[in-house]
Amino acid sequence: MFVFTEKEGVLKIMLRGDIDHNAVxxxxxxxxxxxxxxxxxxxxxxxxxxxxxxxxxxALVIGRHKRVSAYGGTLVLDRVPRGAMRIFRLAGxxxxxxxxxxxxx
Amino acid sequence: MKILNSMKLSFPxxxxxxxxxxxxxxxxxxxxxxxxxxxxxxxxxxxxxxTNCIVHGYGDTVGHIHIKACIIEDNRVRITVSDKGRGxxxxxxxxxxxxxxxxxxxxxxxxxxxxxxxxxLRVRSTPKKGTTVIMEKKIVKRx
Numbered sequence: 642m643f644v645f646t647e648k649e650g651v652l653k654i655m656l657r658g659d660i661d662h663n664a665v666x667x668x669x670x671x672x673x674x675x676x677x678x679x680x681x682x683x684x685x686x687x688x689x690x691x692x693x694x695x696x697x698x699x700a701l702v703i704g705r706h707k708r709v710s711a712y713g714g715t716l717v718l719d720r721v722p723r724g725a726m727r728i729f730r731l732a733g734x735x736x737x738x739x740x741x742x743x744x745x746x
Numbered sequence: 747m748k749i750l751n752s753m754k755l756s757f758p759x760x761x762x763x764x765x766x767x768x769x770x771x772x773x774x775x776x777x778x779x780x781x782x783x784x785x786x787x788x789x790x791x792x793x794x795x796x797t798n799c800i801v802h803g804y805g806d807t808v809g810h811i812h813i814k815a816c817i818i819e820d821n822r823v824r825i826t827v828s829d830k831g832r833g834x835x836x837x838x839x840x841x842x843x844x845x846x847x848x849x850x851x852x853x854x855x856x857x858x859x860x861x862x863x864x865x866x867l868r869v870r871s872t873p874k875k876g877t878t879v880i881m882e883k884k885i886v887k888r889x
Contacts, residue, residue: 662797663761665851693768693786695793699853724786731862732843732855 645675652681653719657690660725665697672705684709689720698725699732706738717741748819751777755813759804759829761797767813768792774815775823778885787863788823788883794856795827795879801848803831803877821885822865828878834871841869 644655654675660668676684684705688694706716717739721729726742734740753774757763768789775788792813799811814826834840841861846854861867866882 659765661764661793663764695790696853696855696859699855700851728859731858732853
C-alpha cells in the first residue's frame with residue numbers, strides 16, 4: 642500500500658520500490674483506486690522512493706494522465722529520480738505532463 | 747574479441763524473474779567498478795530485453811530465457827538475452843519508438859531504451875524460433 646495524503650483537491654501518492662513490468666499491474670490498480678475514490682483536481686505522484694524504473698513506467702504514467710485528464714484533473718510527477726527522468730525524457734513525457742526532478746539526485 | 751570473464755543465467759519467463767535477472771547482471775559487472783549511472787543503464791537495458799522475452803517472445807506460455815554476460819577487452823560488457831519464443835516478423839518495425847503489439851500497459855519503448863542506454867544493440871530473430879538481443883556497453887575506467 643502506498644502512503645498518500647489528500648488535501649484541498651490535491652492527492653499526493655508516494656510511490657516506492659521498483660517499477661517494472663512485474664510490479665506495474667499492482668501499482669496501477671492501487672493508483673487508480675485512489676483516483677477513483679478521491680477524484681482530486683491534482684494527482685501528484687511522488688517518485689523519490691522509487692528504486693528502479695524501466696519503460697513500464699511510461700505506459701503507467703501516460704495511462705494515469707489520460708484517466709485524470711478525462712475528468713478535468715491534472716497529473717504531476719514530483720521528485721523524479723535521475724534514472725526515471727532519462728526514461729521519461731526519451732518518451733517526451735515532459736511535453737504533456739509536469740515532471741519535476743528530485744533535488745540533487 | 748577476447749573474453750576476460752563471463753557468466754550464464756537461465757530461468758523461466760516469469761515476470762518475477764525480471765528483478766532477479768537485472769540485479770544478477772549488475773552484480774556481475776560490478777567488478778568493472780561502474781558508476782551508479784552505468785549500473786542503472788545496464789539494469790534498465792537488461793530489464794527491457796527480459797520483459798520483451800516474457801511479453802512478446804513467450805506471451806501466455808512459459809519458456810526459458812538465457813542471458814550471457816561477458817567482460818571483453820577495453821572495459822566493455824557484452825550482454826546477450828535470448829528466448830526461443832515467437833520471434834519478430836519485422837525487426838525494423840518492432841524497433842520503432844511507440845510501436846507495440848502488447849496491451850495498453852506497454853509503451854513500445856523497450857528497444858528505444860536499450861538503444862539509448864547501451865553503445866551497441868543488435869537484434870536477431872526468426873519467426874517461431876526466437877529472438878536474440880546483443881547489447882554492448884563500455885564502462886569508463888576511473889581513477
